[in-house]
Amino acid sequence: MKRKTLSKGKRSSAYTKRQRKSFNIMVKGSLANHLTVQLDQVSLNLPLQSAKPSRFQKLIESEAHSESVPLDFDHEADAADEKDFILSQDFFCTPDYITPEMPAMQNNLDWDKISQATLLGNRDIFMNFCDFLIACYYLRPSSHGLLIHFLLIHVCIFLSDANLATLSTNIGHKELELANDTFGTYERKTEKSVEMKKNQSYVSQSAVALRCRVMPPPCLKNPYLKDATEFDADPFGNQRSKCAGFSPAGIGGEGLSRYRTDFHEIEKIGNGNFSHVFKALKRIDGCMYAVKHSMRQLHQDTERRKALMEVQALAALGTHENIVGYYSSWFENEQLYIQLELCDHSLSMNKPPKLSTEGEALKAMHQIAKALQFIHERGIAHLDVKPENIYVKSGVYKLGDFGCATLLNKTLPIEEGDARYMPQEILNDNYDHLDKVDIFSLGAAIYELVRGSSLPESGPHFLNLREGKLPLLPSHSLPFQNLLKVLNF
Numbered sequence: 001m002k003r004k005t006l007s008k009g010k011r012s013s014a015y016t017k018r019q020r021k022s023f024n025i026m027v028k029g030s031l032a033n034h035l036t037v038q039l040d041q042v043s044l045n046l047p048l049q050s051a052k053p054s055r056f057q058k059l060i061e062s063e064a065h066s067e068s069v070p071l072d073f074d075h076e077a078d079a080a081d082e083k084d085f086i087l088s089q090d091f092f093c094t095p096d097y098i099t100p101e102m103p104a105m106q107n108n109l110d111w112d113k114i115s116q117a118t119l120l121g122n123r124d125i126f127m128n129f130c131d132f133l134i135a136c137y138y139l140r141p142s143s144h145g146l147l148i149h150f151l152l153i154h155v156c157i158f159l160s161d162a163n164l165a166t167l168s169t170n171i172g173h174k175e176l177e178l179a180n181d182t183f184g185t186y187e188r189k190t191e192k193s194v195e196m197k198k199n200q201s202y203v204s205q206s207a208v209a210l211r212c213r214v215m216p217p218p219c220l221k222n223p224y225l226k227d228a229t230e231f232d233a234d235p236f237g238n239q240r241s242k243c244a245g246f247s248p249a250g251i252g253g254e255g256l257s258r259y260r261t262d263f264h265e266i267e268k269i270g271n272g273n274f275s276h277v278f279k280a281l282k283r284i285d286g287c288m289y290a291v292k293h294s295m296r297q298l299h300q301d302t303e304r305r306k307a308l309m310e311v312q313a314l315a316a317l318g319t320h321e322n323i324v325g326y327y328s329s330w331f332e333n334e335q336l337y338i339q340l341e342l343c344d345h346s347l348s349m350n351k352p353p354k355l356s357t358e359g360e361a362l363k364a365m366h367q368i369a370k371a372l373q374f375i376h377e378r379g380i381a382h383l384d385v386k387p388e389n390i391y392v393k394s395g396v397y398k399l400g401d402f403g404c405a406t407l408l409n410k411t412l413p414i415e416e417g418d419a420r421y422m423p424q425e426i427l428n429d430n431y432d433h434l435d436k437v438d439i440f441s442l443g444a445a446i447y448e449l450v451r452g453s454s455l456p457e458s459g460p461h462f463l464n465l466r467e468g469k470l471p472l473l474p475s476h477s478l479p480f481q482n483l484l485k486v487l488n489f
């Protein structure tokens with residue numbers, strides 16, 4: 001069903017007679033009576049394409065005659081309406097048996113101004129009207145509740161995206177937030193290009209975003225924190241999983257995108273097995289970041305939780321000069337986005353520069369060893385130390401890609417990294433000394449980088465390395481070679 005957008009001054013479309021009648025039948029009680037009187041004057045911006053009563057209208061009418069009139073839904077129309085309405089519970093993510101604390105009612109509404117505002121599109125007064133509706137919603141006697149829901153859904157249609165951002169903030173926390181319009185013309189262009197598609201849905205992506213803002217996602221326990229608080233005993237889990245889980249499907253994609261809103265993408269800087277990584281300018285602070293997002297959509301809760309382990313490990317660790325900085329993460333379009341410190345490059349074997357001098361190799365080894373000491377002290381093992389995961393920024397070496405990070409005490413699942421850098425014991429499923437695994441991997445990575453040729457994935461050379469039998473490196477000092485041998489125990 002298409003949504004008509006009327007320009008300012010042309011919002012005078014009124015209800016059909018049938019719609020007015022349903023409202024009059026519907027409204028009961030003093031608050032509602034007051035509203036009825038006003039609704040006779042107020043013309044909301046209802047879509048008028050279909051004279052046929054919608055499922056929602058039928059529902060309202062049936063509510064008015066609830067004792068006697070059975071619901072007689074037209075199944076064809078129902079199917080068409082299915083996507084048109086988000087009914088109360090789903091929309092507000094609030095189970096009926098929970099009565100939220102009633103917000104302070106705003107008594108200073110001037111109804112004449114409201115009707116004028118609705119007709120003429122006066123945003124401020126209209127927003128006050130919305131506040132009033134929200135307050136009514138919280139009162140929630142059932143018939144009023146339905147009325148208010150109905151009105152709120154139309155409020156969503158009435159408002160532009162920018163208004164919705166403000167409205168949703170009003171509903172949730174009554175706090176100020178930058179509206180979408182502050183974000184430059186670039187977004188406007190992209191949003192315009194998807195406007196047509198968005199309009200095909202009666203409940204827009206914005207409405208879904210609004211819905212998810214009303215009830216925030218659950219707080220997850222961070223397993224990498226020693227004294228993690230048990231936040232995830234979530235009494236609203238069932239409701240939230242439907243509408244405001246930590247992966248709200250439908251947000252993002254071609255609709256609202258936190259990535260597009262907050263960042264201006266510069267270029268792609270890398271591909272992993274699971275992720276694309278982009279260099280992106282953060283609009284609000286003007287700094288460059290690496291934004292990594294999963295290649296495919298993570299539909300299952302289990303795969304989302306697994307992907308989240310990387311950010312949970314990074315967040316639990318905090319900052320260290322030799323660990324790639326972590327800033328933020330979020331789900332969008334069922335993909336996990338991670339905002340990271342932007343590094344100059346990684347020590348990938350496939351591209352220069354490698355570690356050209358012994359001094360540089362010692363520096364890299366020392367700095368990554370400091371990173372490993374830091375994470376091991378916090379009970380975490382990296383399990384994927386290799387050249388590709390050692391980054392360089394302004395001459396400083398940093399350990400990155402915590403996708404395999406686990407706990408030293410083996411209380412989390414263990415997924416070993418690249419076999420070329422794994423010691424024999426882990427290949428034999430012996431996970432008793434995961435910290436030593438990281439040290440072995442560091443030695444193997446540095447050895448590979450100074451030698452300048454890739455490590456074998458199997459064969460005699462592979463086995464020799466695991467027994468500490470390193471072929472001589474003629475251009476390097478004996479102490480340095482002995483150090484590498486020690487790392488490869």
Ligand SMILES: Nc1ncnc2c1ncn2[C@@H]1O[C@H](COP(=O)(O)OP(=O)(O)OP(=O)(O)O)[C@@H](O)[C@H]1O
Pocket residue numbers: 269270271272273274275276277290292324340341342343344345346388391400401403
């Ligand atoms: N913080 C960063 N700064 C600069 N480039 C980065 C950064 N993070 C990742 N990259 C680039 O993106 C590539 C892929 O990143 P990453 O290894 O984290 O992806 P992945 O899919 O999680 O990992 P993998 O395939 O190694 O399991 C890296 O090899 C690197 O070139």
Ligand SMILES: [Mg+2]
Pocket residue numbers: 272388389401
């Ligand atoms: Mg990697």
